[in-house]
Amino acid sequence: MIEILSPAEIDRARRTGALVGSILDAVRRRTAPGTHLLEIDAWARDMMTEAGARSCYVDYAPSFGDGPFGHYICTSVNDAVLHGKPRDQAVVAGDLLTLDLAVSLDGIVADSAIAFVVGDAASEADAHLIGATERALAAGIDAARPGARIGDLAHAIGGVLTGAGYEVNTEFGGHGVGSTMHQDPHIPNTGRRGRGYTLRPGLLLAIEPWVMADTAALVTDADGWTLRSATGCRTAHSEHTVAITEDGAEILTLPPRQ
Known part of the structure; x- marks a missing residue:
């Protein structure tokens, strides 16, 4: 399913995106060495509940997961890159943490992810890894405009x-969003220009480049959800939800004051 949203629905999407951006920003600021992943999950739950929003993850049970996810935010540490299931683990200084959050507010979903190093300045390798996903995200957003094709974004x-x-x-990439979290079109993180669905105003896209330092192979953790690098190497993941407008792509999930 591909949804094209009305101007009124895009306004609602802006509110959802602002909420997602503010929650991720607040959680990032509060996270320090010694913070537990379940504590992060509780913070996300409380902030979205206070805003009258609904988690897209708690009851999420796709074919690739092991039953309902059961938590409010994805917390992926070091070699974990996607669908990191919160557990009783404290982060330590130097951990590379990715937070991925999808929320529904007033019937419209927004989805975003940030990666950062806990407590310490990022090493050169971690900064390169995180920076590559952020630059790739910016390139994908820059390519997203009416008349562009999904392959143009993937190529960028x-x-x-x-x-x-x-x-x-x-195996996993960006996707459409709207009244539900995962919709067509799928946005692979590499591809050929001029291929795929043609973008038009009113489309919401979650663009999400992610990489692993020395492999492209994933393994699934014993929890049935968390996806890790097959070699145990570090990973990073960056994501924004954007609305396609007449002028290009409007980023909806920026943190406050940005």
């Missing part, structure tokens, strides 16, 4: 990631 994203020296996994 993949060019940055491979140019930074990383292999690209195409």
Whole structure:
């Protein structure tokens, strides 16, 4: 299903996106060495509940997961890159943490992810890894405009990631959003220009480049959800929800004051 939202629905999407951006920003600021992943989950739950929003994850049970996810935010640490299930684990200084959050407010979903190093300045390798996903995200957003094709976004994203020296996994990527969290079109993190669905105003897209330092292969954790690098290497993941407008792509999930 591909939804094209009305101007009134795009206004609602802006409110959802602002909430997602503010929750991720608040959680990032509160996270320090010694913070537990379940504590992060509780913070996200409390902030979205206070705003009258609904988690897209608690009851989420796709074919690739092991039953309902059962938590409010994805917390992926170090070698975990996607769908990190919160557990009784405290982060320590130097951990590379990715937070991924999808929320529904007034019937419209927004989805975003941030990666950062806990407590310490990022090492050169971690800064390169995180920076590559952020630059790839910016390139994908820059390519997103009416008349562009999904392949144009995928090519822009993949060019940055491979140019930074990383292999690209195409099992998981970006996607459409709207009244539900995962919709068509799928946005692979590499591809060929001029291919795929043609973008039009009113489309909401979650663009999400992610990489692993020395592999493109994933393994599934014993929890049935958390996806890790097959080699145990560090990982990073960046994501924004954007609305396609007549003028290009409007980022909806920026943190406050940005």
